[in-house]
Amino acid sequence: MDGLFYIVSGPSGAGKSTLIKSALDKIIGFSFSVSYTTREKRPGEIDGKDYFFIDKNTFFKMKEDGEFLEWAEVHGNYYATSKKFIEEKLKESRGLVLDVDVQGALNIKKIYKNAIYIFILPPSNEDLEKRLRKRGTESQDSLEIRLKDAEWEISHMKDFDYVIVNQEVEESTNQLISVLVAEQLKRERFDDKTPFFFKKQL
Ligand SMILES: Nc1nc2c(ncn2[C@@H]2O[C@H](COP(=O)(O)OP(=O)(O)O)[C@@H](O)[C@H]2O)c(=O)[nH]1
Ligand SMILES: Nc1ncnc2c1ncn2[C@@H]1O[C@H](COP(=O)(O)OP(=O)(O)O)[C@@H](O)[C@H]1O
Numbered sequence: 001m002d003g004l005f006y007i008v009s010g011p012s013g014a015g016k017s018t019l020i021k022s023a024l025d026k027i028i029g030f031s032f033s034v035s036y037t038t039r040e041k042r043p044g045e046i047d048g049k050d051y052f053f054i055d056k057n058t059f060f061k062m063k064e065d066g067e068f069l070e071w072a073e074v075h076g077n078y079y080a081t082s083k084k085f086i087e088e089k090l091k092e093s094r095g096l097v098l099d100v101d102v103q104g105a106l107n108i109k110k111i112y113k114n115a116i117y118i119f120i121l122p123p124s125n126e127d128l129e130k131r132l133r134k135r136g137t138e139s140q141d142s143l144e145i146r147l148k149d150a151e152w153e154i155s156h157m158k159d160f161d162y163v164i165v166n167q168e169v170e171e172s173t174n175q176l177i178s179v180l181v182a183e184q185l186k187r188e189r190f191d192d193k194t195p196f197f198f199k200k201q202l
Contacts, residue, residue, distance in 0.1 A: 067082055072101055
């Protein structure tokens, strides 16, 4: 049986990468879906682990060749999810977690109706701005684009199955783990792994 597909979305700076990394470090059997992007690599990021960093020509060639499940221009850079990567990973893991912008999540929802959609919400606009500034990865322009995009993104929170308000990293990580694991248990309750006596009672 293929693994479950979890789509984690929300505004830039809400804490998606932080919470996904921290949750996946603590549980086994889940993998991270590595996207393709044309944006510059940030210090500390690893090609093939955080993203596959490619140039625009390669991106558009792959797009023309139909290699992407979805793609989007987000805050001025291009991002895409590879069909092949997703299909292979879903076969080999219990769960695959994708970090995607809100338009991407809504597009994926049209295709993967059984995926689990999780929205990461910052506690307030002020916190969002503070976190983006503190991360120190954005110019003033790119920070303003992200804050402006956040309004539209938050207006789509209702389209998600779960909303995690990222007040405090440890608590939000635990909430994310709870969602990942609870959905897994729900899915696996009639699996061959379920002990026989238990299945009989059900
Ligand atoms: N549509 C789409 N968005 C993606 C994909 N991968 C990452 N993103 C989103 O692109 C946005 C920008 O990501 P990033 O450059 O890492 O910047 P950050 O959001 O400021 O950390 C985020 O909202 C990501 O969720 C993808 O494969 N497809
Ligand atoms: N709960 C939190 N409290 C304070 N800072 C946070 C919290 N979660 C994340 N951060 C910080 O906010 C910044 C944005 O988080 P990040 O995970 O990069 O967001 P996203 O992936 O959604 O763009 C990072 O510098 C991160 O360390």
